Amino acid sequence: MPACENAMSDFVIETQGLSKRYGGKLALNHLDLQIPRGRIHAIVGANGAGKSTLFRILLGFLAPTAGSSRLLGCDSQKLTTALRSRIGFVNEEHTLPGWMTVKDVVAMQRRHYPRWNEDAFKNILGNYHVLPEQKVGQLSRGERAGLNLALALAQSPELLVLDEPTLGLDVVAKRAFLESLLYSNASEECTIIYCSHQMEEIERVADNLIILERGELKNMSPPDAFCERVRYWIADMPFKGPEQHLVPGLLQVQRIDGLFHYVVIDQDDDFADFLRAHGARSVQSMPVSLDRAVNGFLAKNHAAPAAA
Numbered sequence: 001m002p003a004c005e006n007a008m009s010d011f012v013i014e015t016q017g018l019s020k021r022y023g024g025k026l027a028l029n030h031l032d033l034q035i036p037r038g039r040i041h042a043i044v045g046a047n048g049a050g051k052s053t054l055f056r057i058l059l060g061f062l063a064p065t066a067g068s069s070r071l072l073g074c075d076s077q078k079l080t081t082a083l084r085s086r087i088g089f090v091n092e093e094h095t096l097p098g099w100m101t102v103k104d105v106v107a108m109q110r111r112h113y114p115r116w117n118e119d120a121f122k123n124i125l126g127n128y129h130v131l132p133e134q135k136v137g138q139l140s141r142g143e144r145a146g147l148n149l150a151l152a153l154a155q156s157p158e159l160l161v162l163d164e165p166t167l168g169l170d171v172v173a174k175r176a177f178l179e180s181l182l183y184s185n186a187s188e189e190c191t192i193i194y195c196s197h198q199m200e201e202i203e204r205v206a207d208n209l210i211i212l213e214r215g216e217l218k219n220m221s222p223p224d225a226f227c228e229r230v231r232y233w234i235a236d237m238p239f240k241g242p243e244q245h246l247v248p249g250l251l252q253v254q255r256i257d258g259l260f261h262y263v264v265i266d267q268d269d270d271f272a273d274f275l276r277a278h279g280a281r282s283v284q285s286m287p288v289s290l291d292r293a294v295n296g297f298l299a300k301n302h303a304a305p306a307a308a
């Protein structure tokens with residue numbers, strides 16, 4: 001099959017039965033993932049869920065054990081330099097040559113990328129007090145993050161991958177980064193993949209929430225729709241609550257001041273009847289934040305060993 005038979009694919013990322021085994025460890029398990037063009041897609045997962053492995057395979061740096069993957073319609077194992085130049089990448093390390101001045105880095109990038117957009121660059125960098133003659137190594141972490149975002153967006157990428165871009169930034173720098181991204185209209189011009197463990201960021205920026213768990217796809221929906229699947233229940237039960245394995249959809253349970261606090265997924269109002277049947281004198285239910293919903297979901301299997 002030609003490497004780019006489907007270069008105008010509706011999907012920026014497409015995997016079919018993608019698996020990666022490292023010795024006895026299965027990092028990706030028959031992953032079928034289709035990410036449509038446009039908007040901001042968050043990818044979340046606990047440590048070791050397989051996110052880095054997925055990106056290494058997608059970018060052609062690692063071969064899968066089984067299955068296939070395509071990036072911007074092209075076979076990941078056959079990506080050309082021209083295709084890679086259509087992808088922007090910002091990660092937590094903000095790896096730019098520290099000894100170069102900002103203006104020299106910008107000149108280098110301007111020469112390298114034929115679709116360089118000076119306005120996009122200035123729009124983002126204008127949010128930061130960065131001087132052209134400053135050395136990159138002298139910039140603060142937040143300024144370096146802003147410069148990296150400006151450089152990535154100025155190359156007019158079709159796909160922009162942001163991998164924990166705000167890790168290590170303080171609250172002010174984080175907010176500046178997110179606002180630069182949101183006000184840039186980047187999500188109208190390219191597809192953004194946002195990998196982060198910070199749910200408040202995802203809640204703010206993401207249109208689509210993709211959850212990976214042990215190399216498998218567990219959710220693909222708007223963040224609000226995922227929140228609606230999860231509910232918080234408080235039950236006043238004078239005796240021992242039901243055995244945990246009997247509680248339907250259980251993500252988390254805690255006993256605080258004699259009250260049972262449950263976080264459950266995919267349960268309707270019948271859950272109240274279940275609690276009453278186990279002796280609850282009163283029950284109360286409330287919605288949860290994205291942070292609680294996702295972290296409850298990811299923590300559910302945390303202690304169990306990974307399947308090989």
Ligand SMILES: Nc1ncnc2c1ncn2[C@@H]1O[C@H](COP(=O)(O)OP(=O)(O)OP(=O)(O)O)[C@@H](O)[C@H]1O
Pocket residue numbers: 022023025026027045046047048049050051052053054
């Ligand atoms: N080179 C390797 N050799 C052996 N095992 C590996 C290798 N790289 C990754 N793994 C294992 O594969 C699994 C997935 O790792 P991966 O780095 O893809 O996860 P991740 O979701 O990116 O994690 P994190 O959020 O911690 O960066 C982990 O269990 C990890 O230990």
